Amino acid sequence: MSAIVFAIPGDIDAPTGGYGYDRRLLQEWREMGIEARHLALPGSFPFPTAEDLTATEQLLAVTAPDDILLIDGLAYGAFPEPLAARFADRLVALVHHPLALETGLAPGEVSFLRQSEKLALSHARAVVVTSPATRDMLAAAYAVAPGDITIAIPGTDSVPPATRASIGAAVRLLAVGSIIPRKGYDVLVEALAAIRDRQWIMTIAGSPDYAPRTVEYLQDRIARIGLADRISFVGSVDPGSLWRLYDRTDIFVMSSLYEGYGMVLTEALARGLPIVTTLSGAGAEALPDAAALKVPPGDAAALAKALARLIDVPPERRQRADAAWAAAKTLPRWRDTAQIVAGACLDRDGQEVR
Structure with a gap:
């Protein structure tokens, strides 16, 4: 019987959406009784050294010949063609985004x-x-046959709604995601500068380790426009701390320029939070219009207008929160997602996944 070997580059415990997705698959498979294990690949992907490519090939080569090799896209997209061709009969690619x-x-x-x-x-x-x-x-630009592609939307957990309890008069805003250019935090800062006359406090939770220059720029820009006392970077947070941040948030904000999905949006929806988001990925497009205000990516003026609208009109904020909580009941669960991915890996070998 085939097992799934899930090959993931770098630190699987890193607090990103992609790694979170990977960790959850492994957890669900353990609970489902599906034979699967994590194979750690070098952390230099997607620009691996020659030594790391050699190490990767050796790690894959010592797996059992009937194991299915599920490769996280951060590594898979950087595989040289000869490496991919060697293991082609066993390879399944997990692509979060190209x-x-x-x-x-x-x-x-x-x-x-x-x-x-x-x-x-x-x-x-x-x-x-x-x-x-x-x-x-992938079908249009990467020549992948649509019939070879399986969609496994990120799941959610069944959780209680956020209390949305503001501290004082300020409306509490929350954004979650690593501090990298793609997250569009520079656009968010400009949007907040445009509505500085409103009462709000912004918390940004995400790792500062991936793009130090971006972090430096944001901190300098925030200081120069006089908002250092209202915009806080709290770094990476553990699940318990993130839970508490969601619980005391009034409006969830995502300013990304592009997302393969945008898992934080479903997390915010699952907590029943009203959302302001850029139309930067499938997660934003799938949000119910009643729960979220959606604006073009990179448009600071539109983002500022949407934020001001929800800050200024508490009844609309409550109405969108209620719509988010109603929609949360229809979200897929992580068990469903894990079953879909396992099926894509194992069904071709005649194994039934339950």
């Missing part, structure tokens, strides 16, 4: 990653994506 769409890459890096990922995907026996938008992109 590597070439990461903000801040040099033109040469974009071209390299796009070509590398296209060639590697041509050798996958199956491809799992986290959104319909990513499926459509």
